[in-house]
Amino acid sequence: MGATKTDHFTTQQNNMATMAKAFGHPARVAIIEYLLKVDTCICGDIVNVLPLAQPTVSQHLKELKNAGLIKGNIEGTAICYCIDKKGIEKLKKYFTSLSAQLTQKENNCC
Amino acid sequence: MGATKTDHFTTQQNNMATMAKAFGHPARVAIIEYLLKVDTCICGDIVNVLPLAQPTVSQHLKELKNAGLIKGNIEGTAICYCIDKKGIEKLKKYFTSLSAQLTQKENNCC
DNA sequence: AATATCTATCGTAATATTGCAATATAAAAA
DNA sequence: TTTTTATATTGCAATATTACGATAGATATT
Numbered sequence: 001m002g003a004t005k006t007d008h009f010t011t012q013q014n015n016m017a018t019m020a021k022a023f024g025h026p027a028r029v030a031i032i033e034y035l036l037k038v039d040t041c042i043c044g045d046i047v048n049v050l051p052l053a054q055p056t057v058s059q060h061l062k063e064l065k066n067a068g069l070i071k072g073n074i075e076g077t078a079i080c081y082c083i084d085k086k087g088i089e090k091l092k093k094y095f096t097s098l099s100a101q102l103t104q105k106e107n108n109c110c
Numbered sequence: 111m112g113a114t115k116t117d118h119f120t121t122q123q124n125n126m127a128t129m130a131k132a133f134g135h136p137a138r139v140a141i142i143e144y145l146l147k148v149d150t151c152i153c154g155d156i157v158n159v160l161p162l163a164q165p166t167v168s169q170h171l172k173e174l175k176n177a178g179l180i181k182g183n184i185e186g187t188a189i190c191y192c193i194d195k196k197g198i199e200k201l202k203k204y205f206t207s208l209s210a211q212l213t214q215k216e217n218n219c220c
Numbered sequence: 221a222a223t224a225t226c227t228a229t230c231g232t233a234a235t236a237t238t239g240c241a242a243t244a245t246a247a248a249a250a
Numbered sequence: 251t252t253t254t255t256a257t258a259t260t261g262c263a264a265t266a267t268t269a270c271g272a273t274a275g276a277t278a279t280t
Contacts, residue, residue, distance in 0.1 A: 002264040003265055021131065059267095114235090114267090135237090
């Protein structure tokens, strides 16, 4: 085996997993944090900032894009990448909800 | 190759990636959601709830534990698993912060 | 047109993950 | 003590991920 059994879980669960998975690599965390830091969206310098080769960075960007965490527009010869707020918002809402439910429960037997 | 280059990123970035990665599988999302749903912490029935074999579930539980997302106490013959609030809280804070920073910026060129 | 620049894709090697059967471990019940 | 019950570990096969060199495509610049 080796393939995830996505069929057996709900769409929501799979969606959450996909987004979280995209965040599950330090390089992609670094990319998001860099995109947040820089003022402009013209982000042709991501490769220079990361300690990884250009094809590797390109691959990570693709995954972030597929997960709905960043958007990419063609801007002349360069590509303009920026964070997709919707994706971050979904993650925020999910964990905020989890946290709130936990506080309500207070079943701390552990 | 194939191994993540953790050395080149900050501890915080690696920590975030580790926690997010633990959430990056629908079975583990389902486990967290189940632990949240049930009232008690005595969770010997996780295996019966999931569409996966016992060793597979055990492995997923181990990963969630290593990532600091659940806690496990020995409770006689069964093991008492429950959510580790600290972990969820960290994720919540991180994404809440990201979201807040995004709202402040408003540099929506995309 | 030729060149330079930026990004994507392909191909491939190294490593990690997923999943399960078989087995081990440990405590409760008989 | 033997058996049952619950969970962990081991070993292995299938698949996915990570990383990069080589190369392709597309737009600026000369």
